[in-house]
Amino acid sequence: MSMLTAKHRAATMIHPGTAADQWWRTAVIYQIYPRSFSDSDGDGAGDLQGITDRLPYLRDLGVDALWLSPFYPSPQVDGGYDISDHQDVDPLFGTLDDADELIRRAHDHGLRVLIDIVPNHTSDQHPWFREALEAQPGSPARDRYVFVDADGPYNNWPSEFGGPAWTQVADGQWYLHLFDPAQPDLNWRNPEVRELFLETMRFWLDRGVDGFRIDVPHHLIKADGLPDLDVPWEDYVRGDHPTSAAPFADQEGLHEIFREWRTLLESYPGQRAMVAEAWVAPHDRLARYIRPDEFHQAFNFDVLAxxxxxxxxxxxxxESYAAADAVGAPTTWVLSNHDVMRHASRLVRSDPAQAPWVLPSSEQAPDSSAGLRRARAATALLLALPGSAYLYQGEELGLPEVLDLPDEARRDPTFARTAGRLRGRDGCRMPLPWSASGPSFGFSEAEETWLPMPAGFSAYAADAQDHDPDSTLRLYRQLLRLRRERRLGTGTASLCDLGPDLLGLLIETDIGTTMVVTNFSDSSWMIPSDAEMLVSSTPIARGALGRDQSVWLAL
Incomplete structure (x- = not known):
């Protein structure tokens, strides 16, 4: 009996397998932040035509679907998440015809398209909010939002971006904004609000999108009476309390809204799907969002931390598998997105306990070489796991977090609202380097881009990596090809005991068994001679898996 067979027999199953009958259960979905992906018209900002032009790149990368962050009309106070019209395209990004063409061409390439729906708030430039400001207290126009009478801020709720969550208007009332003052919260107890978003979903489903990523759905219903937050905000942000401990998150009454959305999606052909950006803890609370008649998926943000x-x-x-399997939903695996420090930097940050969405101004640039090595190992581990996976644009190039942006270049409202105490999210939203030469590395013909690109980005350029067999881009392509060929998204997952500083997993599919091993220690692990090495996160020396390396083995 070989050593690997013995380990296989000793393994403990943690996931019984994922059904392959619905695309979203096993898909790898690539997030695009449109303003930073590719600029087709030379204005220094990415656009929809730029995405369309790069679809062959995404097809060849090996992903199954795209998720586009907002491209709607917006004053861009919060990177497009402050929306003034949910059923159009901002001229910054193009036109509705450009959106239609992008969806059609993506489908031609075998790629599905998800788009953002942002239901918690609108822009303060939305016609509804302008009408509310002109209307009297107690009017139907104000009832679409959360307005209250008070001598000062109504309660102690903080804004996610710093400062209080309340702003006073000219007649003395205060309105709620869990984010920036330019993003007034909607009142989801108002039937007009519910109908607006059903209309919005129909509008885009009719144009051919395959589903939606729903922004912060856990915030839609606020507790009756809007009571104070009675746990420390810092502890709540770190996840030291259940999300339902906050009166503005994870409240009862949310789930009937989600069921209404699910019914709408089920009325359309082609397996339309929606994923919840639900920052909800613990796992059993999050599992309620992905019951069979609610969201199809929820981001597994526990892995981000x-x-x-x-x-x-x-x-x-x-724990992720246990929670999702209990309700028959797929687990999602995600290491980076547009709101958190990129994992090529985060995995070697000086304070590993720091929440991934908190980036103090005191944060020092980590060891980029060690960070990239860990990022590649983490990606190789998670892309082997059954379920669905999300990639954030640029991680396939190994991009680090950009920490040294000049203060005057920063756009994220977090920086201003915390008086510079927190850097905000600009560092993970940089334009992508497509070529090693040129003033903006192939992102744009413009000399200047909407966020200034660092000179060091030339080392990460896609065209340079395309010809390097050991590059991060080539690694992602290889991992995604093997994931598809070996049907790893559908597999049964088991843990095998290789020692305290090694993580060993066995993924069984109808193709065979794939063993995945990640080494977290300084001690090497000898790869058994009777195993076929499929791929390693970085080149293996003398048959030994070293520190911060992952390997896939065929048994």
Missing amino acids: LRWDAADVRRRVT
């Missing part, structure tokens, strides 16, 4: 050690990763993977 993982520490780089075997025990922590093992626990998070096991």
Whole structure:
């Protein structure tokens, strides 16, 4: 009996397998932040035509679907999440015809398209809010939002971006904004609000989108009476309390809204799907969002907060499967997005306990070489896991977090609202480097881009990586090809005990068994001679898996 067979027999199953009858259960979905993906018209900002032009790149990368962050009309106070019209395209990004063409061409390339729906708030430039400001207190126009009478801020709720969550208007009332003052919260107890978003979903479904990523759905219903937050805000942000401990999150009454959306999606052909950006804890609370008649998926943000050690990763993977499997939903695996520090920097940050969405101004640039090595190992681990996976644009190039932006170049409202105490999210939203030469590395013909690109980005350029067999881009292509060929998204997952500082997983599919091993220690692990090495996160030396490396083996 070979050593690998013995380990296989000793393994403990943590996931019984994922059905392959619905595309979203096993899909790899690539997030595009449109303003930073590719600029087709030379104005220094990305646009929809730029995305369309790059569809062959995404097809060849090996993803199954795209998720586009907002491209709607917006004053761009919060990167497009402050929307003034949910059923049009901002001229910054193009036209409705450009959106239609992008959807059609993506489908021609075998790529599905998800778009953002942002239901918690509108822009303060939305016609509804302008009408509310002109109307009297107690009017139907004001009832679409959360207005209150008070001598000062109505309660102690904080804004996610810093400062209080209340702003006073000329007649003395205060309105709620869990984010920026330019993003007034909608009143989801008002039937007009519900109908607006059903109309919006129909509008885009009729244009051919395959589904939606729903922004912060856990915030839609606020507790009756709007009571104070009675846990420390810092502890709440770190996840030290259940999300339902906050009166503005994870409240009862949300789920009937989600069921209404699910009914609408089920009325359309082609397996339309929606994923919840639900920052909800613990796992059993999040699982309520992905019951069979609610969201199809929810982002597994617990993984974003993982520490780089075997025990922590093992626990998070096991608990994630247990929660999702209990309601028959797929687990999603995600390491980076447009709101958090890129994992090529985050996994080696000086304070590993720091929440991934908190970026203090004191944060020092980490070791980029060590960060990239860990990022590649983490990606190789998670892309082997059954379920669905999300990639954030640029991670396939190994992009680090950009920490040294000049203060005057920063756009994220977090920076201003915290008086510079927090850097905000600009560093993960940089324009992508497509070529190693040129003033903006192939992103645009413009000399200046909407966020200034660092000179060091030339080393990450896609065209340079395309010809390097050991590049991060080539690694992603190889991982995604093997994931598809070996049907890893559908597999049964089991943990095998290789020691405290190694994480070993066995993924069984109808193609065979794939063993995935990640080494978190300084001690090497010898790859058994009777295993076929499929791919490693970085080149293997003398048959030994070293620190911060992952390997896929065929048994």
